[in-house]
Amino acid sequence: MSITFLHPYYALLLLLLLLPAILWLGRRSKTSLSVLRCLLITALVLALMQPVWLHSSTSAMRVFIVDTDSANAMEDAGAEQAWLNEQIASLPQTVAVKVIQIGGMPLSLNRGEIKRLPSGVNEGALAKVVQQALLEIPAHANADITLLSDGLSTTNNWAAALAELTSKNVHLNWAELPATATPLLSKLTVLPARIGQALTLQVSAESLSDASQWRVDVVGAEVSVSRYIDPRRAQETLNLGTASVPFSPLAVKLFEIQGDKQIERDSRDIIAVSQPAITLFAANADKTAVSALQTLVGDAITVTSVSQYNSFIQGINASEAIWLNNASEKQLSEFQQQAIRAAVKQGKGLFYSGGEMAFASGGMANSPLAEALPVTLTQTLEKTEPSVALAIVIDSSGSMQGKPLELAKQVARLAVRKLNPDDQVGIVEFYGTRQWSVPMQPVKTPENIERAISRMQSMGATQLFPAIQEAYFGLKQIPARYRHILVITDAGIEEENYQHLLRFVAQDQINVSTVLVGSDTAREAQMADLANWGRGRYYSIADEFAMVELNFHKPAEQPEPVFKQGAFWLQGEKSERIPPLNGYAKINSRANAQTLLSEVNASDVVMASWQYGAGRVTALMTDPIGNGTERWQDWSEYGQWLGTQLSEVADFAPPVVMSSTRLSDHVLVTLRVDQTTDRLKLAQLNAQTGQWQEIAVEQRAPGIYTASIAASLDEAVMLRATVDAKNWYAANSEKEGWFNETRVSLAAKDALNRVVEQSGGKHLTLDTRELPAVKADLALKETLLYPWLLAFALLLYFAEIICRRWPTASINPGAR
Known part of the structure; x- marks a missing residue:
């Protein structure tokens, strides 16, 4: 036992006790008033400090849950009640007893309080009843829960009940009652599919008699499939055709065939979900x-x-x-x-x-x-020689008369001879004007091109600028790998903005080279600049001995066919x-x-x-x-x-992973995305209108979102999540995870058994005569003291008022 304070620093306020003491010493007053005021201040300060009294609790309780509804009634119901009375009688009187009965006729008990619950898919679900039993246990009480049932719960959603059992440190024991095997559809699995792909349903059944034939029927808007099922395997895979829509509601029924009679033994409604078709980016x-x-x-x-x-x-x-x-x-x-x-x-x-x-x-x-x-x-x-298109611009003005023009002709002839028959060549002559002496054409007959070159004569003025323009327009539309303009002149040309023109031509992947003919080298720098601006080469030919061989082919390598x-x-x-x-x-x-x-x-x-x-x-x-x-x-x-x-x-990783859990009155949806994004949207399909209604989501952690959708057990929920313009679908069929009381798979026992083990309880039978003892370890119980201190301070306040205003006789010696 100990006392602790939630806010101990308020103790500094106890210094206020000095004020009444100083006032008392400063003047004569009643001692009782000063004491009351000091106690009042002390009580208020202690209340602000919020003291808590920690003490041990030895209270113990055992809650029995008895499943006696019509679906799970025993042939000998008296044995169940006798076992229960025997266990209650063996408990010490200090252990409180509470009994919760699900359906059936009222039990007759020698001791303990009985709380009756109706049976049904929702109200009688064992997980939900266990949660209600936990509410009956007082805080800090040492308690456990004992369940008398066949374990065939109408839902396998035990997560919430197990979490509460663990947090309250309560053990769940299970006294197993005999269960009746019933033919039913135990598992229906729709294999993942995309729209346009085959839709496949895997069916599992249980408790099928070898004496009868069994058939599974699947019916939907665009589906009608029947298949006989082997009772020994009790499994079948059904091809339902090609998926054409995201959601395909299906009714699955199990029939027993006895001669000419067919008896419907079980039916389940499910929704087959097909994801959007694969997107292929060409x-x-x-x-x-x-x-x-x-x-x-x-x-x-x-x-x-x-x-x-x-x-x-x-x-x-x-x-x-x-x-x-x-x-x-x-x-x-x-x-x-x-x-x-x-x-x-x-x-x-x-x-x-x-x-x-x-x-x-x-x-x-x-x-x-x-x-x-x-x-x-x-x-x-x-090795290959890429195609070449060459436009030769020859200066035939008056300044080229004689030796310069003959050198220009010789350079042009040599350039033509280096071309292949599939290459193209053209000759532009300028002498005050410009003209195509040889239009652009394949080099099929080089002798004709050379004769045209030989016919050139010097005359007129030098105007190079329009000649280069003419050559550019002739080459522009020719689809050759390499395109060149070769300018041959004595550099006696007009002043123009050649830099702008040649840089423009070079940007169109056409190179311009220059040849200076004759012995006059005064304008050599100007010709070199023209070649530099045109991303070509500059050549100087003073006489026939300085002749150069021009080859515009650049051998390249390419893969063999x-x-x-x-x-x-x-x-x-x-x-x-x-x-x-x-x-x-x-x-x-x-x-x-x-x-x-x-x-x-x-x-x-x-x-x-x-x-x-x-x-x-x-x-x-x-x-x-x-x-x-x-x-x-x-x-x-x-x-x-x-x-x-x-x-x-294709990458089949979904943009979002959706899971849903159906509770009694709503569906809890969890969404996981690869990265935190504000572009996640969740929508629900309205079955009546066919419209999508946006659902608010709440971020729980980076990349994890949740949403709660109100829905009864009989209402299907169809969802669409959108991340970065990608849609992904999910559905929660009506009563998904919940089963009719007479249509519960024997596999439900496994889920209950895992909960019993994880809570620290025991799996028992009615042959067990002694239950595990209720835990004897002591638990700490806290009691808040500040309400009592506030009440005490209030009483002191009233006492101080009464003491201060109470009339007293004043006796003064010598007074008459």
């Missing part, structure tokens, strides 16, 4: 390709393109998988490739397909995305149904990649897959909507097969 496909793929795969996959989103990154984030078809380094920037690679590492799926472009000529071998693929893109390289064409049969899982392939890219797979399809004769890999980070990457070495799969377009199962391959790489 990162580099045009509208035609997107439409072709969507037609193939149907509703199981939603194919989207870049044009449907505000940004490339938004398209990645809004999808479960990415499709790259005939990708090249020109189509995808380094930033986009790195974004795809990072998304795959975090769990996004990637389906990489195509032919020559995707696996060889597209230049993806050294790209950031190459390391994520299950195949190697390194090929044998061959890898695409094989023909008719190729494939081998792999279920490959016997696959028609021959028209063509594929011959490429090597990585060492730890899984080969899904290969060519029968050469064993070349046609489709490979592997795990990259948290994501799955599959490579198909042909175009799924192109010439390589032309024969597959007539294959009736092609769309389904392709949809399966795309689905297997």
Whole structure:
């Protein structure tokens, strides 16, 4: 026993006791008044300190819960009552007894108070009755609860009851009564599915007699399936067709077939939930390709393109998988490739397909995305000479007469001779005006071009600026790999803003080089500047001995062709149904990649897959909507097969994890997201109006939210959670987790037994003659003293008033 104070620092106020003492010494007054005032101040200060008296409590109590409703009545109800009276009689008189009876006829007890509860799915639920029993136990009392029941509770939601048992340190004992086995549907499981995929229901039943036949019927708006079930296995898997809507209410019934009679033994209403179709982001496909793929795969996959989103990154984030078809380094920037690679590492799926472009000529071998693929893109390289388009601008003004013009012609002839027949060349001549002596054309007949050069004569003034403009416009629309303008002049040109013009031309990927002919080198610096602004080269040719050879070709290396064409049969899982392939890219797979399809004769890999980070990457070495799969377009199962391959790489991690628990009058919803976000929204579908109604959520912790939805046991709850524009669905069927009293699975006993063990109780039978003793350990009980101190201070206040105002005789010696 001890006394403690909740606010001990108020003791400093006891210094106020000095005031009455000082006043008393300063003048003559009644001693009783000073004492009363000191006691009053002391009582008030002690009340402010809130003293608590801690003392031990030896109170004990045992609560019996007796399940005697009609569904669980014993054949010999007297044995149950006799056992109960025997246990009560064995308890000491110091132990209080409380009996809670569920349904049935009233019990006759020799001792203890009886509280009767109605039976039913809600009121008679054992978990709820245990919680009511806990309310009957006084605070700090040593108590336990003994349950007499067959354990077939109408709900398995024991979490709240177990939490209260643990917090109050109360043990739950269970005296098990015999249970009657009843044919019923013990478990219904709808396998996860997306809209457009097959909807599958797994049915488990129990207590089926071998003497009868048993059938399960499933009926819904778009479903009607019947299947006989083997009573020895008591399990069956039913295909309910393709899911087309998020919520599919289903009525599941169990029938016993006895000859011509069929008897309904059990029925359950459930809601099959289908998540949104997989979103496939076609990162580099045009509208035609997107439409072709969507037609193939149907509703199981939603194919989207870049044009449907505000940004490339938004398209990645809004999808479960990415499709790259005939990708090249020109189509995808380094930033986009790195974004795809990072998304795959975090769990996004990637389906990489195509032919020559995707696996060889597209230049993806050294790209950031190459390391994520299950195949190697390194090929044998061959040297090539890219195409060239050359516009030669020749100064034929009067200042070029004689040797300078002959040198200019010779330079032009040598440049033409270095071009290939597929290259293009044109000659612009300027002499006061400009004209095309040779229009832009392939170098098929170089002798004709050289004759046109030889016919040039010097005349007129020098006007280079419009000649360069003319050459630029001639080259601008030609699709050559390299485009050049070669200016040949003696530098006697007009003053113009050449810097602005040449920088503009260079920005359009056209280079400008200059050649200074003749012995006059005074304007050499000016010609060098022109070449520098045009991102070209400057040459100086004083005479025929200083002639240079101009070669505008830059040899390049590119992968050798890898695409094989023909008719190729494939081998792999279920490959016997696959028609021959028209063509594929011959490429090597990585060492730890899984080969899904290969060519029968050469064993070349046609489709490979592997795990990259948290994501799955599959490579198909042909175009799924192109010439390589032309024969597959007539294959009736092609769309389904392709949809399966795309689905297997998809990221199935939901954007939000929803769980719901149905209590008697509401549904508690818990939502978990990967990161804290204010973009989480929860909505409930109104079954009457078909409209979504937003539900308020409360954040409990980072990434964890809860919501409470008022709903009776007979009301289904259909939910939609939205995170970053992604929807996810969940449903809580009517009476989910609750069962009719006569339709409770024997598995309910296991849930009750776990609660008994976790609370520290015992599993008993009616043969047990002695229950575990009520805990004898003492518990501390606190008693608040400040109300008594306040009452005492009030009495002192009244006493002080009475003492101060009580009339007294004043006797003065010598007074008459």
